Amino acid sequence: MPTYGDIRKWQPAPLEATVTGLNQRCDELVGLSDELTASGVPEGWTGEAADGARAERDRLQNSMELLVAAAAAVRRGVAEASDAVEALKHSVAETDSIAERNHFVIREDGSVVDNAPVTAHDPAHIDEYFRERQRVQQELADRVEQAVRRGTDIDSDLAGVLRAAEKGEINDGGATSLQDALNAGAGQGGLSTIGPPEDGSPYDNAGWWDSLSEAEQQAIIDEHPEWIGNLDGVPGEARDEANRARLETERAALEARRDELQADLDDNWFGGTFTSADAELDAVNAKLDSLDAIEETLARPGERQLLLLDMSDERAEAAIANGNIDTADHVAVFTPGLTSTVDGSMGGYDNSMAQLQFRTEEELARYGDGGSVATVTWIGYQAPQLSVGGVLFDSNSVLSDGSAQRGADSLAPFLNGIDASRDTDPNLTALGHSYGSTTTGLALQQNTGVDSAVFFGSPGLGTNDVDNINVPTGNAHYIEARNDAVGDLGYFGIDPSHMDGMNHVSAGETTLPDGRTLTESTGHSAYMDDSSTSQYNLSVVVGGMPDRVVTDDGKGFGDILSWPVPGTY
Known part of the structure; x- marks a missing residue:
């Protein structure tokens, strides 16, 4: 040898x-x-x-x-x-x-x-x-x-x-x-x-x-797109091409299974009363709807990459990037939480990620830093769902961190793979909302190479100590909006608002030194609303400009009153 x-x-x-x-x-x-x-x-x-x-x-x-x-x-x-x-x-x-x-x-x-x-x-x-x-x-x-x-x-x-x-x-x-x-x-x-x-x-x-x-x-x-479509460490362009090639075969297999289940139910006097065929049929139809959502998202204007396509679990899993993760200077990976599904959530989250990509590049251009951005919606785990049985008895219950633990074991190598696939590492940011912040917090307790993290509306990060979040010191950020009850739960570790060493950034209404007014985000689900303070804070962290974030006292870590106004320097 x-x-x-x-x-x-x-x-x-x-x-x-x-x-x-x-x-x-x-x-x-x-x-x-x-x-x-x-x-x-x-x-x-x-x-x-x-x-x-x-x-x-x-x-x-x-x-x-x-x-x-x-x-x-x-x-x-x-x-x-x-x-x-x-x-x-x-x-x-x-x-x-x-x-x-x-x-x-x-x-x-x-x-x-x-x-x-x-x-x-x-x-x-x-x-x-x-x-x-x-x-x-x-x-x-x-x-x-x-x-x-x-x-x-x-x-x-x-x-x-x-x-x-x-x-x-x-x-x-x-x-x-x-x-x-x-x-x-x-x-x-x-x-x-x-x-x-x-x-x-x-x-x-x-x-x-x-x-x-x-x-x-x-x-x-x-010949073997299934080898690399979901293989962390392979470049995004290759994964995208392979996964797009798999869409047709995945759909054909699901349609064949759907027809088989429907025929069994039609031929059974009791329908699915004494079998699990009706439940499986619902799951198959949801996966077909997921393929529809994926294809509709990929067809939107702008460059997109299909980085994950997995139909093997109870619900479909997928990840779609806005931009090119192989060449972007800044890459952000967003993990959503409770009730997230590919068929029900991918389209909306992709819109938010497209807006975040645009706003980040806008901030980079505004302050002379330049650079390209890619943002990823990662629904690569079985997020908990809201149902009486699901909350109380499901192994993916929102009352347990089991789904977050399993998700973290998939998210960590996905994050690592972005760096591994490139000659030069991008500025890599992990974003986590709600139960997705717990998943992200657990993933970042592994050695992922992530440079910054922003958690928002979090029930806990799976730890009480910010030092267990393996990003460079000072690069962990938390946003909690007014009237967000989930952000006060502290269920999976203490409330991140009370973590020593965590940077607390604002979701309140703000006027920036250049005269722009940013709106307040309230409740649990408005953090990524366009032109909001919370979205702005996400954008400057993703763009590698954390000194420009706005905190709850109205100042950035570098004191925003000292920021130069564009065109004056």
């Missing part, structure tokens, strides 16, 4: 030169077809000598066909290995670049060593410093692992083709011409496309994807 050091030295040029030579030899061999035909037994020649000449000519033809088939197999194998090595070379270079930028050393055996200079660190930030070091080190280790896995696969596949050719195991497929033999041999020389790592981390997935050639990546999108 090759080591990481071995793979570092691999170059595609010798393979390319070999392909050039094999192209020439294959052309020469196929060009001998006419000579073989001309060497046949002249018409009218009969007898023992003619039979012998004919047999010799057939033997030569068969030998030539096998030779051509073997040459074609080797040519294809070496050509595909050349492309694969080129892609792997770029992946290794990217991994080494990440290591160098962050002061890590990757040894020849693939071990990752922290080589950062020993400097004094602010004790208030030491935990986050080491947490980030650990995150980068894990990313490098996983990328190295996937590079070695891919290199081993290339080496093994090409060796297998060469070995088969050497042993005469490449057949001509019953060819009757050298061209037929060439085609048959080429079909036996292809290298396999290695699948994604089993239960891989976002960094494993990113390393695997980066190790593939563009042709291999496109083949996976075309």
Whole structure:
């Protein structure tokens, strides 16, 4: 098995030169077809000598066909290995670049060593410093692992083709011409496309994807979209293309199941009284409605990416981005709470995220910072629903944090995957509302690489200590509107309003120094209303300008009275 050091030295040029030579030899061999035909037994020649000449000519033809088939197999194998090595070379270079930028050393055996200079660190930030070091080190280790896995696969596949050719195991497929033999041999020389790592981390997935050639990546999108549509660490553009391709097959499967259930119910005197068929039919119809909502959302003006499509649970799960998460300077991921469903909520939340994207870019342009923004609506978990049975007895009850815990285990790698899929990390913000803030708070107790968080209308973050929310010190924010009873519950940890170290920002009416008046948000569900103070505060945090937030005393953390008015500086 090759080591990481071995793979570092691999170059595609010798393979390319070999392909050039094999192209020439294959052309020469196929060009001998006419000579073989001309060497046949002249018409009218009969007898023992003619039979012998004919047999010799057939033997030569068969030998030539096998030779051509073997040459074609080797040519294809070496050509595909050349492309694969080129892609792997770029992946290794990217991994080494990440290591160098962050002061890590990757040894020849693939071990990752922290080589950062020993400097004094602010004790208030030491935990986050080491947490980030650990995150980068894990990313490098996983990328190295996937590079070695891919290199081993290339080496093994090409060796297998060469070995088969050497042993005469490449057949001509019953060819009757050298061209037929060439085609048959080429079909036996292809290298396999290695699948994604089993239960891989976002960094494993990113390393695997980066190790593939563009042709291999496109083949996976075309032939195995289910491999990558929901795979955290794969770029958003690839996930979007794969998931859009899955929409039709998901719909067909659901429609077939719907028709089957309806036929069973129609044929049963008691309907669904003694079976669960009627409940399942309702669930299937809701999933079909979810597909409708997804397609309607994707058809809206502006760029959108379908980053998650999962019909395997009781209710559909999906995530849709406004903008491009692969290129945006600032990315925000919003997790909604109680009663959220794809069929009932995606359209409305997408509108809010589109408005937030616009307002954030507006603030960035207004204050000269510039930059692009992508916002994501993430309904990637089974949010609690409001029903008597659901509240009291359902495993996804809003009275339990079970759904939030399970959601957090899906949200954390989704957040991590955004960073893992890119050469340069965006400014990444997590937004959580209501029960979704509990889900987000639990996710951020893992090492997600999120830069800022804003919670609003929260019944608790799953902790009493803001230091357990793993974002840089000072980058956790909380908004609570007037008359929001949920925000005072403190059910899943203390009321975030009472957390030491939490930044408390306003939802009240505000007039900014430039004369703009922002409206108040009241109650539990108006935090993202357009042109509201709470939406404005979300936008400046998402845009990496937390010093411009407005607090409940009417001032920002940098004192908004000192802000320059646009056009005066």
